[in-house]
Amino acid sequence: PGVLFIRQTHCNEAAWTKRTIFSVPSFPWEISPSALRSCMSAWVIDQYGTDGVLKYTEEMPVPSVGSTSEVLIRVHAASLNPLDISMKGGYGAKLLNLRRDPMSVMAGASEFPLVLGRDVSGEVVDCGSDVTHVVPGDEVWAAVPPWKQGSLAEFVTLTEYEVSHKPKLLSHTEAASIPYVANTALSALVNAGGLCRDSASNKRVLITGASGGVGTFSIQLLKAWGAHVTVTCSQNAEGLVRGLGADEVVDYTAGDSLELLEMMEKFDVILDNVGGETEEWATGLLKPWSGAKYVTLVSPLLLQTDSMGLLDGMLQAGLSLHNKAMQNIISCGVFYRWGFYAPDGPALDEVSKLVDAGKILPVVEAQFPFTQVPQAFQKVENGHARGKTVVRVVEDDDKRAEGLGRTRRSEAADSEQEEREMATQN
Known part of the structure; x- marks a missing residue:
C-alpha cells in the first residue's frame, strides 16, 4: 500500500461534495499575461495527418479571458492521451468542429492551427469577473475538452467549472497525468x-x-x-x-x-x-x-x-x-x-482529496521536455502504455516539487497503513 510502480523514462483520463466558494477581490495592479504578450510558444497542427504534421511555433496568439466564467492558466505540464494521437489524424473532426462553433461549420471555417493536449497542470494567471473558486496564483489542474485548444502551449483558457485545485502532494508533472x-x-x-x-x-x-x-x-x-x-x-x-x-x-x-x-x-x-x-x-x-x-x-x-x-x-x-x-x-x-469523457471540475476536487490521502497515485511512464513533443507522440503511438506520458512545459522547480511530493505521499501512505493496522487490531 502506498507504493507506486513508476517506470519513468527521461528522454532528450454520482454524488460529489459541493465546492466552497470564496469571494476574493481583484486588485488593480494585477495584469494578465495576455495584456503583456501577444504570442506564445505552442505545438500545433495545420492539417490532419500522421508523420510531420506537428509544428513548433512561437507565434500562437496568447488566449485571453473571453467570458466572465473563464480562467487563463499558465501551463507547467501537459500529458498525452490516445485521443491526441487519433485527433492528429482527423478523428472526430466533424463532430468536434460542430461542438466548437456550429456557425463556423456552416460557413466552412477552419479549425487550424489546432493545439492538442488534453491534460494541464499549472497556475492561474487571470480570471473572469464571475470566477470565485480560483484566483490568480492558485495551482490548478484540469482536463481540456477535445473541442477546445489544448495544453501543449504556454497558456490555455478553460471555464471555472472545468478547473480544480491541484493536489498539494503532487508536482505539476505528476498532476498532469491524471485529469x-x-x-x-x-x-x-x-x-x-x-x-x-x-x-x-x-x-x-x-x-x-x-x-x-x-x-x-x-x-x-x-x-x-x-x-x-x-x-x-x-x-x-x-x-x-x-x-x-x-x-x-x-x-x-x-x-x-x-x-x-x-x-x-x-x-x-x-x-x-x-x-x-x-x-x-x-x-x-x-x-x-x-x-x-x-x-x-x-x-x-x-x-x-x-x-x-x-x-x-x-x-x-x-x-x-x-x-x-x-x-x-x-x-x-x-x-x-x-462511456464518454465529460468535463467536471467538482469531480476533480474529490479526486484531489483521494490523491492527498494517498489513495490514488499518479502513474507516469515517460516524461519529455517541451522541445520533444513529437517524440512524446511517438511514444504514445507505439502503444502498450503503462500509465501516462507527460510533457514538461516549464522545467524550473518541478524536480524540487516532485521530491517534496514523494516525501509527503510516503508519509500519507504510512499513516494510512497505520490506520488499517489499528482497525484490524480493534
Whole structure:
C-alpha cells in the first residue's frame, strides 16, 4: 500500500461534495499575461495527418479571458492521451468542429492551427469577473475538452467549472497525468456504470486493457471505494496493476484467458478499454437479470460521423447503440452502455482529496521536455502504455516539487497503513 510502480523514462483520463466558494477581490495592479504578450510558444497542427504534421511555433496568439466564467492558466505540464494521437489524424473532426462553433461549420471555417493536449497542470494567471473558486496564483489542474485548444502551449483558457485545485502532494508533472483519465473513468463508472463511493463496496468489476491511463486510475478509484477489481492486461504489466490494488489479473495474451474469466464469479460492471471483439464475449461474464452493466469507452460515434457525415453518422451510431442495448437487455437482462469523457471540475476536487490521502497515485511512464513533443507522440503511438506520458512545459522547480511530493505521499501512505493496522487490531 502506498507504493507506486513508476517506470519513468527521461528522454532528450454520482454524488460529489459541493465546492466552497470564496469571494476574493481583484486588485488593480494585477495584469494578465495576455495584456503583456501577444504570442506564445505552442505545438500545433495545420492539417490532419500522421508523420510531420506537428509544428513548433512561437507565434500562437496568447488566449485571453473571453467570458466572465473563464480562467487563463499558465501551463507547467501537459500529458498525452490516445485521443491526441487519433485527433492528429482527423478523428472526430466533424463532430468536434460542430461542438466548437456550429456557425463556423456552416460557413466552412477552419479549425487550424489546432493545439492538442488534453491534460494541464499549472497556475492561474487571470480570471473572469464571475470566477470565485480560483484566483490568480492558485495551482490548478484540469482536463481540456477535445473541442477546445489544448495544453501543449504556454497558456490555455478553460471555464471555472472545468478547473480544480491541484493536489498539494503532487508536482505539476505528476498532476498532469491524471485529469483527463479521471474525468473519463468517473463519467464511465458513475454515469454509465451506476457506481459511486456509497454503492461500489464489494461490487465485482472487470476492467479490460487495464494498464493504460484510464485503467490504472480506475483500479485505484474502485479500490478506494471498496470494490473487488479484476483486470486484463499483458503479463509484463501484472506487477504494475497488482501494485495499484487489482485483486485478480488475467493475461489477455494467454490462450486460456477467456476460460479463466468464465470460471470466475460473474461481474456487476465491466469497463471495456479495448472494444472490438471484446464485446462479443464480455457481456456473457456479467450477472444476468441483476442490473449488471457493460460500459465501453470504444464507441463508433466519432468514426461514423467522420465517414458518413454528421446526420447519417449520428443516426447510424444511435441505431447501433439502441440495437445492442435492446439485444442485451432482452437476452440476459444486462445493460449495454457507452462511456464518454465529460468535463467536471467538482469531480476533480474529490479526486484531489483521494490523491492527498494517498489513495490514488499518479502513474507516469515517460516524461519529455517541451522541445520533444513529437517524440512524446511517438511514444504514445507505439502503444502498450503503462500509465501516462507527460510533457514538461516549464522545467524550473518541478524536480524540487516532485521530491517534496514523494516525501509527503510516503508519509500519507504510512499513516494510512497505520490506520488499517489499528482497525484490524480493534
